[in-house]
Each structure stands twice: as structure tokens, then as C-alpha cells.
Amino acid sequence: MISRFRFGTALAVLSLSLCGFRALAQAVPDAPATTTPAAAAKPPFISFATSLRHKVVVAAYAGRPFRLSARLRADTASEGASIKLLASCFTARMQFSSVAVQDTAVTSPMWRTITLRGQLGRRDSLLMIFGQVLMNGTFGIDDVVLEVETKSHHWQAVPLSNGDFEQPLPTNAPADAAPPGWEPLNPVVGFRGRLVHESSGNTYYEVRGTEVTHYGHNRRAGHFQTVNGVRLYYETYGQGEPLLLLHGNGETIGSFTQQIGALAERYRVIAVDTRGHGQSKEDGRRLTYDLFADDMVALLDSLLLPAAHVVGWSDG
Known part of the structure; x- marks a missing residue:
């Protein structure tokens, strides 16, 4: 499931395994299963x-x-x-x-x-x-x-x-x-x-x-925002309650290529290149979970979002 967290001075992060989250994303919107796992069709592969x-x-x-x-x-x-x-x-x-x-x-x-x-x-x-x-x-x-x-x-x-x-x-x-x-x-x-x-x-x-999207390099959905002293890059997709996507160490928004489209059918997806990753900058400070959390709090504040669903894997 996706849990909803309210933000104050710190960020609560829900981490899901990669395999588990893929299954979750493919199941949106909720529907009863019509086939057994062995007979289920292979999900389509998404790439640029x-x-x-x-x-x-x-x-x-x-x-x-x-x-x-x-x-x-x-x-x-x-x-x-x-x-x-x-x-x-x-x-x-x-x-x-x-x-x-x-x-x-x-x-x-x-x-x-x-x-x-x-x-x-x-x-x-x-x-x-x-x-x-x-x-x-x-x-x-x-x-x-x-x-x-x-x-x-x-x-x-x-x-x-x-x-x-x-x-x-x-x-x-x-x-x-x-x-x-x-x-x-x-x-x-x-x-x-x-x-x-x-x-x-x-x-x-x-x-x-046709209609191929390069997640993490999509100018139509991409935005830069200076928060907490650095310029962060993020992309937004879909409408609904906000859902923040946080990738793992050494990764980028592109790590969610298989999930963003499905999640955007139900949520306002905010996929972020965290500090020092992808197109986001860094200022030389040591990268810590507290610093990443402060960045996300500041980003959501700049978007006037008091609360959001959060999904991440690994360091996310």
C-alpha cells in the first residue's frame, strides 16, 4: 500500500522493495485478479x-x-x-x-x-x-x-x-x-x-x-526549484493527491520508468532527482538522510503541499 505522511520539520519516508513496488504500480487502479500468477501476461516494458x-x-x-x-x-x-x-x-x-x-x-x-x-x-x-x-x-x-x-x-x-x-x-x-x-x-x-x-x-x-517519454529528461514535465541552498530537478505527471517518488543511491528519476505512467493515472506524481543525482545540483555538503529529508520538506513547502504520499526504494 501507499501510506500518507504529513510533513513538519522532518520527512517520514516509506521504503518499499523494488519488486514489491513494481507489483503495486502495475495494480493501479485496484481491480480483482482475473488470472493466476502463472498465467498472468508479462507486463509491458517501458523505455525511451x-x-x-x-x-x-x-x-x-x-x-x-x-x-x-x-x-x-x-x-x-x-x-x-x-x-x-x-x-x-x-x-x-x-x-x-x-x-x-x-x-x-x-x-x-x-x-x-x-x-x-x-x-x-x-x-x-x-x-x-x-x-x-x-x-x-x-x-x-x-x-x-x-x-x-x-x-x-x-x-x-x-x-x-x-x-x-x-x-x-x-x-x-x-x-x-x-x-x-x-x-x-x-x-x-x-x-x-x-x-x-x-x-x-x-x-x-x-x-x-510514438508517445515515447524519457523520464528524467522530459522538458514538458520537468522543473527546477532552488531549495535548501541547491537547485533540485523534478518532474510531475498526472492529477490527484500528491505522491513523492524518491530513488536510490546513484540513481535518478529514470529508475521509476516502469511505474510513473501507472501511478500518474491516480496520483499527482512528483518524481525528484535528489541532491547530487541526475540533474539536481549539490553544494559540497556531506550527503545524509537528514539532508535529503530537509530538501524534500523544503521542496514540498515551495509547492505549497502540506502533505503527500511518499514512495521510495533503497536510499529513497
């Missing part, structure tokens, strides 16, 4: 990003330099929207080895060919190719090519399954299914993909992001 993934066995090329290229485009519809290419290397035991990341994400609606380079470790067995999409807009990826350098310093193509996206979907697959040979890292709320067939005969994969 999604990825398309391709796994390539590279044990035969271990120790060699590689280069990965693809054509990318991004018709962006919100700040921070982009698409980029990544490649992660793993050993046979799935131990992470290294990652190669595109230096600058693509934000142009014109197709651009991107190439990144990396080095396979001597024990590397698997390379994962990622096309990563951030935020809102229409994004495209096509003609993914992986090559390794030979001892004679020539580039040798590594076979990819459907790197050009020309292979059609199975007849019984939904239109937004991942292309053959590829898989989504996580199905994410607000993102949908499809194969696009151009009049030229070319096929590429398109991802659309």
Missing part, C-alpha cells in the same frame, strides 16, 4: 529506447579486426531521437568481451552509410549486432554488412542471415514481427517495426516511436 538484434557466431574469426556497416536514417519527431549501430563481443560462456559503438548517432532523414570498427578477442565466439533507436520518429536500417580482416590485410565478408532484410516474413507472422534472422531486444511500449517495400524493389526495416 529499443533495439533490433542479430547474433553472429564468430569463433572462426577470433582475434581478428572487424568492421560493421549499415545504412541508417532517422526522421526525428522529438528531442534526443536518433538511431545508431553497436556491436558487442562475447566468449563461448557468454562473458562480455568488448563493444564497438558508433561515434555519432544518425539524426537525418537521408540515408547514411555508417561503419564502425572493432577487434574480436582471441576467445570471442559470438558477436551481437544492434540497431538502437531512441525516442520518437521514423527510423530505418538496411544493408548490414560484417567483415573481418584476413592475414593478408584484405576484408572478408562474414555471412549474415538476412542482413539486407530482403527475406519475407513467414505467412502467419504479424506485420510488425521482427525480420527473419533478427529479434527485438525487448518489445517496448511505443515502438513498432515493419518491413518497408520500396518501389525500386528494395526492402528495409523501419521502426516508429
Whole structure:
């Protein structure tokens, strides 16, 4: 449950476990259960990003330099929207080895060919190719090519399954299914993909992001308030009784990405980057629970809120 606390000179904090609070947020508003836990559907995953993934066995090329290229485009519809290419290397035991990341994400609606380079470790067995999409807009990826350098310093193509996206979907697959040979890292709320067939005969994969929110970096919901000698950042969502969200040590508002939307259906959510975290500043004073509590009392006073529900985890 969420308890209501009244504020005076100190702040009473209710801490809930991460798992317990996730279950609470998903249950808002209250409703009788219609399925057993074993049969319950997996809750939707919420994020400001999604990825398309391709796994390539590279044990035969271990120790060699590689280069990965693809054509990318991004018709962006919100700040921070982009698409980029990544490649992660793993050993046979799935131990992470290294990652190669595109230096600058693509934000142009014109197709651009991107190439990144990396080095396979001597024990590397698997390379994962990622096309990563951030935020809102229409994004495209096509003609993914992986090559390794030979001892004679020539580039040798590594076979990819459907790197050009020309292979059609199975007849019984939904239109937004991942292309053959590829898989989504996580199905994410607000993102949908499809194969696009151009009049030229070319096929590429398109991802659309709509109504995607980057919690902790949302200008439409974000506010700064100077209280207790520092500038604190917070975001507000929804209407109703105020509910203060307090993240843990080293975290930010983004830690509540899975919960804010559900809670905002019932409460006026006030999610805060605590002093020295996220976009909030600090003034060199030692961080203590008493200092955090004083900050929250001052913030709520500045918002003319005499009382609020409080939910936090870890240091929150």
C-alpha cells in the first residue's frame, strides 16, 4: 500500500522493495485478479529506447579486426531521437568481451552509410549486432554488412542471415514481427517495426516511436526549484493527491520508468532527482538522510503541499 505522511520539520519516508513496488504500480487502479500468477501476461516494458538484434557466431574469426556497416536514417519527431549501430563481443560462456559503438548517432532523414570498427578477442565466439533507436520518429536500417580482416590485410565478408532484410516474413507472422534472422531486444511500449517495400524493389526495416517519454529528461514535465541552498530537478505527471517518488543511491528519476505512467493515472506524481543525482545540483555538503529529508520538506513547502504520499526504494 501507499501510506500518507504529513510533513513538519522532518520527512517520514516509506521504503518499499523494488519488486514489491513494481507489483503495486502495475495494480493501479485496484481491480480483482482475473488470472493466476502463472498465467498472468508479462507486463509491458517501458523505455525511451529499443533495439533490433542479430547474433553472429564468430569463433572462426577470433582475434581478428572487424568492421560493421549499415545504412541508417532517422526522421526525428522529438528531442534526443536518433538511431545508431553497436556491436558487442562475447566468449563461448557468454562473458562480455568488448563493444564497438558508433561515434555519432544518425539524426537525418537521408540515408547514411555508417561503419564502425572493432577487434574480436582471441576467445570471442559470438558477436551481437544492434540497431538502437531512441525516442520518437521514423527510423530505418538496411544493408548490414560484417567483415573481418584476413592475414593478408584484405576484408572478408562474414555471412549474415538476412542482413539486407530482403527475406519475407513467414505467412502467419504479424506485420510488425521482427525480420527473419533478427529479434527485438525487448518489445517496448511505443515502438513498432515493419518491413518497408520500396518501389525500386528494395526492402528495409523501419521502426516508429510514438508517445515515447524519457523520464528524467522530459522538458514538458520537468522543473527546477532552488531549495535548501541547491537547485533540485523534478518532474510531475498526472492529477490527484500528491505522491513523492524518491530513488536510490546513484540513481535518478529514470529508475521509476516502469511505474510513473501507472501511478500518474491516480496520483499527482512528483518524481525528484535528489541532491547530487541526475540533474539536481549539490553544494559540497556531506550527503545524509537528514539532508535529503530537509530538501524534500523544503521542496514540498515551495509547492505549497502540506502533505503527500511518499514512495521510495533503497536510499529513497
